Amino acid sequence: MGFSHITHLDRKRFAGLSQRTSNALEMTEERRIPALWDQFWKQDMSALLSQAEKDKSIIALYSNYEQETYTFSVGTFQEYDDILPGPYENIDLPASAYAVFTSRIGPIEEIVLETWKEIWTWDKRHLRTFTGDFEMYDQSAAVPQRAQVNIYVAIKK
Numbered sequence: 080m081g082f083s084h085i086t087h088l089d090r091k092r093f094a095g096l097s098q099r100t101s102n103a104l105e106m107t108e109e110r111r112i113p114a115l116w117d118q119f120w121k122q123d124m125s126a127l128l129s130q131a132e133k134d135k136s137i138i139a140l141y142s143n144y145e146q147e148t149y150t151f152s153v154g155t156f157q158e159y160d161d162i163l164p165g166p167y168e169n170i171d172l173p174a175s176a177y178a179v180f181t182s183r184i185g186p187i188e189e190i191v192l193e194t195w196k197e198i199w200t201w202d203k204r205h206l207r208t209f210t211g212d213f214e215m216y217d218q219s220a221a222v223p224q225r226a227q228v229n230i231y232v233a234i235k236k
Contacts, residue, residue, distance in 0.1 A: 080181040080227075081197050085234070090174045093140050093213075095154015096122065097168040101147045112151055119153040122166070137216040142170050144209040172211040177231040187226040194230050206234040 096119050100111045135155050143150040152168060180198055182190035191214060210233045220226040 080183050081194075082201060083179045083181045083229070085176055085178055086231075087176050088172075088174065088231070090159070091172045092157045092159045093138060093142075093152065093154055093170045093172065094157045094167045095119070095138070095140065095152045095170075096166060097150050097152040097170075099143075099148055100151050101149070103147060115151060115153055137220075139214040139216070140170065140172075140211060141213065142172070142211040170211070172213075172233075175208065175210055175233040176236045178206065178234050180230045180232065182226075182228045182230070184225055184227045187220060187223045187228070190226060191228055191230075194228065198230065198232055202232075208233045208235055 096115055098111045098115045104110060105112055137153065138155055140152040140154070141149050142152065150170075152170060154167065157169075178201075180194050180201075182194040184190070212230070212232045215229045215231065216226075217229075220228050
C-alpha cells in the first residue's frame with residue numbers, strides 16, 4: 080500500500096511504557112522493543128484503557144530522537160489534561176503535519192518492518208522533523224496474521 084495522505088494533527092498527550100533503543104540495537108539479540116511489547120501486555124492496562132474507551136487505539140511511539148537513538152513507547156493517546164502516574168511515561172507531541180503510510184494486510188511483524196523500510200526510502204527527501212512518529216494499532220490490527228497498520232511520520236509543512 081504505502082504512502083496514503085498528509086494530515087494535520089493537533090498536539091497530543093501520550094502515556095505508556097518506554098525504552099531507549101536504536102535501529103542497530105533492534106537488529107541484535109539484545110533488542111528491546113519485543114520485551115517492551117511483552118511488558119505492555121502483561122501490565123494492568125486499566126489506567127490506559129478505561130471501559131468507556133474499549134476501542135481506543137494502541138500507539139507505538141518513536142520520540143526523543145538523538146543521533147542514532149530514540150525512545151520507543153507503547154501506550155495510548157490520553158486527554159490532554161490527564162497525567163498518568165508511573166510506571167507510565169507521559170510524552171507530549173506538538174501539533175504537526177504527518178505523512179500517513181498504510182501497510183498492506185499481512186502478518187503484523189512483516190508489514191510494520193516493510194512499511195518502515197518504505198518510509199526510510201521515502202525520507203530521502205528529508206521531509207521528516209523527528210518530533211514524534213507513531214504506529215496506530217486499531218481494529219484493523221486486531222488479528223495479528225491479517226493486520227493492517229497506519230504509520231504517522233511528522234513532516235515539515
